[in-house]
Amino acid sequence: MTKLNATHDPKQRSWLESANAPDCDFPIQNLPFGVFSTPTDPVRRVGVAIGDQILDLSVLEASGLLSLGHAQVFAQPRLNTFMALGKNSWHQARAQLFALLSAETATLRDDLALRQRVLVAQADAILHLPVEVPGYTDFYSSREHATNVGSMFRDPKNALMPNWLELPVGYNGRASSVVVSGTPVRRPSGQLKAPDQARPTFGACRKLDIELETGFLIGEGNALGEPIAVDRAEDHIFGMVLLNDWSARDIQQWEYVPLGPFNAKTFATSISPWVVTMEALEPFRVQQPAQEPEPLPYLRQTGAAGFDISLEVRMQAPGAQPSVISRTSFKHMYWSMAQQLAHHTVSGCNTRVGDLMGSGTISGPTPDSCGSLLEITWNGQNPLSIDGGKRTFIEDGDTLTLAGWCQGDGYRVGFGTVTGTIEPALDATRFGAAL
């Protein structure tokens, strides 16, 4: 567990004024890492978001103003090289960047020519997938979400499966289709079958949904056969992102027995471009919900393992204004990230730098705090009013945006957003000569 240090001082200000606004997602206390390029310099490199700017770490590194004792970890098209250096290096980079950006430090503040070389306006930049993701795992760790789904499709009196309170249920996701925020998402097609139909039909998904999630990224992995103990698990985690696990509910309902979701989830998973480090999140640590029954020893944690991250879902019809359709917090999650990682590796499974682990849909106890349209509209029974129309599930042209931030005293440590707009399904003639 990281202790609070100077980089957590809520009173610290930057010489970059846009970073000091109380509602800015990227103050000096945050310093999230990402990968960017610009139209005039298309080479992908590592940057840190600060105020409305991006600090180009590849230039700082080349200038000798930022050094971890390794060559060129920031002149890279992904964060993996930096992440693989481990926790001490993550801390060193943060401390050096915090110092360079502090209002009291003259190095960049008073050197306009240097500032012009190292700062890029976020408005001018293209943000890329920040990491190469060798593996994507998705958990199912919100008790409210699992209860809602169990009530809807199984039995409200026994909504949770017997294993749910004993282990953080998870499954392997599809890493190839993890995309960065802003990537358009094509409505998937597949097999659909209503209960009263004798056979399935082929067509475009009619119940396209979001899943409001966060994800954490592995910095240092573990070797095959060598589990990660729960009390060491956080040392392996580099940081967190917002994650939208787009889901085709009708495809899922038909395909998922007995081996779990497949085509219903593999068409796209969107993540936010900025990775907020665990060190930046440290001040927002909270006690997770009480666990009853007490977990088996390998899942027992000491100390506060939750994080209070405010989350919001916005839905926008074409040509209309975004409407907030859900508000909740990550602090309600039953199973912690450390428990998820300890469970993931307890059988000996290895993890690798860049592995992405989704929290599972984050839902609160009321419809307006749920993390999916499935729950908000109760499988389409209770349509939702948004600016520009009513919705049960997502329609073509709709834009869905997740936002997240930790609220500090006079500042916030924000994740920015993860957003995606739905494109119409492929024309049926595209599905092979046989159609």
Added chain:
Amino acid sequence: MTKLNATHDPKQRSWLESANAPDCDFPIQNLPFGVFSTPTDPVRRVGVAIGDQILDLSVLEASGLLSLGHAQVFAQPRLNTFMALGKNSWHQARAQLFALLSAETATLRDDLALRQRVLVAQADAILHLPVEVPGYTDFYSSREHATNVGSMFRDPKNALMPNWLELPVGYNGRASSVVVSGTPVRRPSGQLKAPDQARPTFGACRKLDIELETGFLIGEGNALGEPIAVDRAEDHIFGMVLLNDWSARDIQQWEYVPLGPFNAKTFATSISPWVVTMEALEPFRVQQPAQEPEPLPYLRQTGAAGFDISLEVRMQAPGAQPSVISRTSFKHMYWSMAQQLAHHTVSGCNTRVGDLMGSGTISGPTPDSCGSLLEITWNGQNPLSIDGGKRTFIEDGDTLTLAGWCQGDGYRVGFGTVTGTIEPALDATRFGAAL
């Protein structure tokens, strides 16, 4: 679909005599690709198995004796670079190697010095994981296997789930723990719960099992949102391997609802070191079993889409002789590889070079043709006699080996084997300070 050509001539012989034995897995008609090193030259590079030797393609390439018009696709620690060149290049490489190895060709045959540079005895080589696997998907496409499992754990009268005859059921596997044949496999630990227990306990798996599978490897992937049509699917497949999807049945039984297998399968998946190309398998194409009901149009195929690959499972107790415990054939598989790939991508999911797709356990109709101990011993009810003892599931020190080959007229196109020996579980004290 590849047509038969000169490289399929069953009468062709090599100047390398060991390749001409009728029971040799690696005659001139095969030419499977792999990655190897030697104790004296630890650099990993691409080779082809021929007889009892490996032909070092990196040396052939550097000598100008093998050329695809690209620099250094064989002086690589994995096949991905070569595989990404596509089907025409795979064919060109095969044709050039076939010519070089033919008894009539003097280039290598008559140049002893050159032969000493390009040939390495298989007995002296270390074989490595042949591909970097960005994604691993496992299907469930043997009707007999799905029927056995459904009968055992659900209802013998309705053994197949309603979706089983409509689509090739599959799920995302864990790519990080795909290992090459010979890698020891540590018995996993995890949560186990007997039906009469109120809560699970933590311990070593007691029902450790194999799954006899083949896997196919993607050569050319598809872009996100662009499905692969069933009649073009084989063009994307580079070749096949043997695959053992090690499974912890007791962990699986407790964890798998509702999102599918996770820790029960993520501790290791072993594949054979030699990738047999689809072109080498062409003469062994057979009609797949009749599909009733006729699949939806996007899954309809013309022509013979099955392959007659003889498969065998051997189990060996420590200090005893191997016993053959199952014999079957890949030709019984209900869903073809082309159908699996078309289904995998129909929702828009992208695939990448090196993606591994498992067939699912391959079982025949009788216990001695089943691909898992779960089925062979009917969940431990009918112990199996092997040399050195009796078995229900796998014990520590046991070695499990899968073998596969296509029988031609006077020759065979073999896969070699995939093997693994079970190491004892980690001591319980290793599972974190809390234990």
